Amino acid sequence: MLLSLSTLLAAALSGLVEPVIADDGGLSLDVGVDVGARLPKVFNLDVSWDEYSQAGLEREMLLVNGQSPGPVIEVDEDDHVIVKVNNGSPFNTTVHFHGIEMRGTPWSDGVPGITQRPIQPGESFTYEFDATQYGSHWYHAHFRGQIEDGMYGAVLIHPRRGDPKPFRLISKNPQAIKAMEKAERKVYPLIISDFTRLTSREKWDVTVESETEVSCYDAVLFNGHGSVSCIPAEEANAHLSDVQKNLLSLVEGAELTDKSCLPASVIDAFGGGTGKPEKIPAGIFEGCTPTEGSVETITVGRATLDKDEWVALDLVGAVNFMTMAVSIDEHDMWVYAMDGSYIEPQKVQALILTNGDRYSVLVKPHKAGDFRIRAGAVSAPQIIEGHAILSVKDGSSSFPGPAVVLSDKSHVSIGGVPRSEDVVFFDQSTARPFPPSPIPARADDFFLLRMNLDGASWLWAMNSTRFMPSSIDMAEQLPVLFDPKPAGSTDTNTTISTRNGTWVDLVLLADAFPMPPHPIHKHGVKMYQIGSGVGPFEWDSVNEAIEERPELFNLVDPPRRDAFASPPTEMDVAWIAVRYHVTDPGPWLMHCHINNHLDGGMMVVIQDGVDAWPSVPEQYQTS
Known part of the structure; x- marks a missing residue:
């Protein structure tokens, strides 16, 4: 149900709704009577272009409510969410809510030229959607490279309390399970990003x-x-x-x-x-000068060291280029959710975080002290590491600060190499959805997408063709949502179409070598990774491939998320196969989430459900 901002404000003035301004700039509405919908949550995001300091460096940045990252959007599952973006910057922009399905509201997906016109300087745009899924998500600019200007923030959707949770797979102890549930309700979003002094x-x-x-x-x-x-x-x-x-x-x-x-x-x-x-000007690839910036510190207070207490973190990969190895010195992590959905938990010491990924982890502090939360690049172009601090205070002691000096006992070295054979990394291939999420044995449709360099290190293609946002005037182009291509259209291979209710297989083929992995993110519904292989994809469909090489596929409990990394290629091409259910008609972008590659053309538009195309509300047609 769409509730316009004017309707809500009128309700507030009439006494039906009491607005409450949160510390983070969000506006909650306490409804005193039944207005026909779940309690709406309203947020105002004011975008500005200002001088700002990060990592001890001053540069101009896109700030959200005067800060970067922007304020956390925190709601409950099933809430109706309204986000008004006021563009006070000198640039066109949009906001995408990464990982959120936008079920029935594709006009709020935030992609210029696809679901909306850009928000021009001095203008506003109101995004409305239902929080139909729990978990860790994030919002970010989706206009060219503006994520790198600091325009992003966390989205936290608290799950329904009565729904099944996977914590009993970590411990059978009722007190421990209760402590984990308490930690999840107080989960701490931790956004990890790479920073450049360049706009x-x-x-x-x-x-x-x-x-x-x-x-x-x-x-x-x-x-x-x-x-x-x-x-x-x-x-x-x-x-x-x-x-x-x-x-x-x-x-x-x-x-x-x-x-x-x-x-x-x-x-x-x-x-x-x-x-x-x-x-390339001097100072971009060389000229390192150390700075003393601030350190993000998560403080945990404990009554006693042996108390059954847990800490929950949402690790959000807002990195623009790097792939990171993340670990916490001297501590294990129980990964219990991936891209905002529960999985069967895995006990690990490290995980690989790439562009757009979210992992929810539980940590059980076992002694007082300060411990580095590390993120080090494992992608080839650079060796670099940063850290936050998990500070565990022993409430039964009288010391004013940490019990020990800052720990330097890391699980992995710079570059993500395990320091011992006992170090376990998170394994996506065994990240089974919780509860189980069955998929059909056969799909209805199939598309092979060839990914490759397209003539230079900065030009990339998906589906063999570049789709370059920099070459299009997004303010003038009629969004695809308003003007879809007809089913079966073959005038461009940067757009593919599907039918509503069908299951679709996509094969992402890294069609050259050497090639780095590409984190391929699909807007809209999540995908299942059902198979992978080295060498050319030699079949006319995934169904045919499964019949000939069943050992390459998993149709029982495949991992499910909104982005999968294609395999790196060194000596041969390689591929992964993903399957998804078309349940939400509309134009959904699929693209590499490495910012350089997105700007360089590595994306396609998928017109899901062209036979059941949504009618766009009038207020969005004129926005």
């Missing part, structure tokens, strides 16, 4: 001028906090991976820069050597 426009201009992908960053941030650290050359070189060594060998005499980055000449050589890396 997104500056970075894009450098990319176009040099025809080389800019892949070197300044810091790793936790909830916007962090510092620039310069790794000594001997330490960085001691942690070079085989992939990094092979890439360095592409250019004679190439070495890591003092930012521990592969030099621009190597990035260009990887893309075919067609660029002009010498045009």
Whole structure:
């Protein structure tokens, strides 16, 4: 049910609704009578372009309510949510609510040219949707590279209390289960991002001028906090991976820069050597100067050290380019949810976090002290690490601060290499949905999407063709939602169409080598990864492939999420197969969530349910 802001304000003035301004800028509405809908939650997000300091560096940024990350949008499952975005910046923008299905409200998905026109400077746009799913999500700008300007924040949807939870698979102790449920209700969002002193426009201009992908960053941030650290050359070189060594060998005499980055000449050589890396200004790939920024600290108070107490964290991958290994010194993590949905819990010491990922983890502190929460890059272009602190206070003691100095006993080294054979990484392939989520044995439709470099290190294609947002005037283009292509249209291979109620197989083929992994995010409904393989996809459908090579597939309990990383390729091409159910008609973007690759054209539009296309409310047609 759509409730307009004017309706809500009228209700407030009439006494039916009492507005309450939250500390984070959100507006809750306490309804005194039954107005025909669940209690709405209203948030105002004011976007501005201002000087701001992160990692000890000053730069202009897109702020949300004067901060970056923006305020947490915190609601309950089944709430009706209204988010009004007021664009006080000098740029067009939109907001996407990453991981949220937008069931029945595709006009609130936030993609310019696809579901809406951009929000122009001085204008506002109201997003309305129902919180039909619990868990950890996030919102971010979806206009070109603006995530890198700091426009993002966490979305936390608390689950219904009576629904099944997987905590009894961690412990049979009723007190422990109760403590885990308490921790989940107080879950702490921890947004991990990579930070560059360049604005997104500056970075894009450098990319176009040099025809080389800019892949070197300044810091790793936790909830916007962090510092620039310069790794000594001997330490960085001691942690070079085989992939990094092979890439360095592409250019004679190439070495890591003092930012521990592969030099621009190597990035260009990887893309075919067609660029002009010498045009990249000094200070982007080299010139490391350490800073002393702030440190995000999560403080846990305990009555006694042996009390059954847990801490819940939502780890949000707001990284733009890097893939990170995340761990907590001297502590295990129980991963109980992935991309906002429960899974059968896994006890691990580390996990791989890529662009857009969310993992909900439970941690049981076992002693007082300060412990680093680490995030270190495992992607090839750079060796870099940042940290937050888990500070455990022993309430039974009288000491004013930590019981021990900051722990330095990490589970993984810089570069994500386990420090012992006992270190267990999260295994997505065994991340079974909880409760079980069955899928059919056969799909109704099939599409093969070929992903590849398209002539340079900064140009990427999905479905063999680039879809470049920078080449389109989004303010003038009629959004696809308002003007869908007819079913069966073949005028462009950047748009594919499906029928409502069908099951669809997509094969994501990394069609060249070497190629890094690509975190492929589909807007709308989640997908199941049902198979993978090395070499060409030789069949006319996934159904046929399953009949010939059943050992490559899992149709019993495959992992389910809104983004899957394609396999890296070194000596041969490789593929993954995903399956999803078309239940929400509308135009949904599918794209690589590495910001450079998205800007470089790696995306397609999927018109789901063209035979049951939604009617767009009048207020959104004119927005």
